[in-house]
Amino acid sequence: MTKETGHTRQSTDELIAVLDAADALPGARELRALSYELLRIEPGTSVADVGCGAGRAVVELAERGARAVGVDPDERMIAVARERWPDCDFRIAGAYGLGLADASVDGYRADKVFHELGEPERALAEARRVLVPGGRIVLIGQDWDTFVIDSDDPALTRTIVHARADLTPGPRAARRYRNLLLEAGFGGVTIEVHTGVFTGPVMLPLLTGLAEGACSSGTVTRKQADAWITEQRARAGADRLFLALPMFVAAATAPG
Template identity: 40%
Template sequence: MSFLERIEERPGAAELRAASYRMLGLKRGATCVDVACGAGHAVAELAKHGLKVTGIDADPDAVEAARERVPGAMFHVAHSSDLPLEDGSLDGYRALRLFHLLDDPGPTIAEAHRVLRPGGRIVVGGQDYGFVLIDSSDQDLTDVIRLGLESRTVSPRAVRTLRDTLLDQGFRDVEVAVHTEVVTDYRELAPQLRSAAGAAVEKALITKKDADSWLAEQSRRGRRNRFLAVLPTLLVGARR
């Protein structure tokens, strides 16, 4: 849960959530579900905007934390492909930071189509790990280490398929936006960098010496205020 909290409280996370709310375009009193709600940051903000929000997550610990953050909201522990919601019962559907965890986004998007009323709005998205940029003096090595980062997720490039998936499931007026976060504080991403380098070693993509050298360079960049990472997030919106 501390990891989820750190992600949502990083600089740029609130801006990304706000961009997803604008794309949803729901008015006060509308019903909405936040799938993969995590610790409930978006549920809390949507509720403050006057929406009737339900939060859903497959992780019971996440739902418990979300209930503590938003005591008055409704929450369920459920998988994104099997929601405990009635057909056509919602005006809005939101799901971010989910699709890299799924083998196939199709069942989840089909379930979103089921619970939305005709004309309801959906916004889905997340990071495409194939587009992550990290500056380095050895960009070829960095690209291999990024593959290590990708290996830690089920579907690291799933979000680039979401436009097609929405169209295949009958959604219309599909639009795609890119929200880009620029990180210049090495400390914000240091744990993820170590994880990516470790994964690249485990997959025999690089040697431990390569990983240690690369991590040392990134640490030096951080101390010299030369660290740079660019993290694009795709937001895909549509109408039921």
């Protein structure tokens, strides 16, 4: 079990598999490319990718000419990133303490990270510390209360979505991006929302996870969770599954 995250090696490997699948979803590459554009990447631009996971964004940033460093608190995650991309710079560090010098990077990127933080204000204070004056910050993530799922039982679906959200440290961080950035002193804040629509079986593990989370919290019964999962599997098999997942993209400039 890692010291900072509480993940076992098995759970981290499972998370890596989920992240790899997410990276391959329709629109995922385009969303990452948008984040690089919002960072205003030019050859030589230095960027910290916070919560870098297995490192794909770090590699893509490097391909654009950036001097990118990936940081993640999970030792196993960093080990996998180093194995996959041995020429890139990966370091073990968390969002509250990046281990980088003051005013040392031009860009800060955090993708699907802030919903895992109980103190987003603290992370943004650290972002301000490491960014140069006028540096760019980009945050990407989903709001855990805004999963739109078609179901024969909308009331149960609503209960499942909200119960799973309540298991997340910052489930509504994405809707707070603008105000969090403004309150942290960033300027020129912009917000975009890009909604992915999924109708096939690729998102069944995510839907199953929502129901399992709601069941583990005691909010729904085992029978309710199983029935809901069975319905979603049947929908996927009949080409009737529907999930809409809004992704929030915020960008801002560090005070100069």
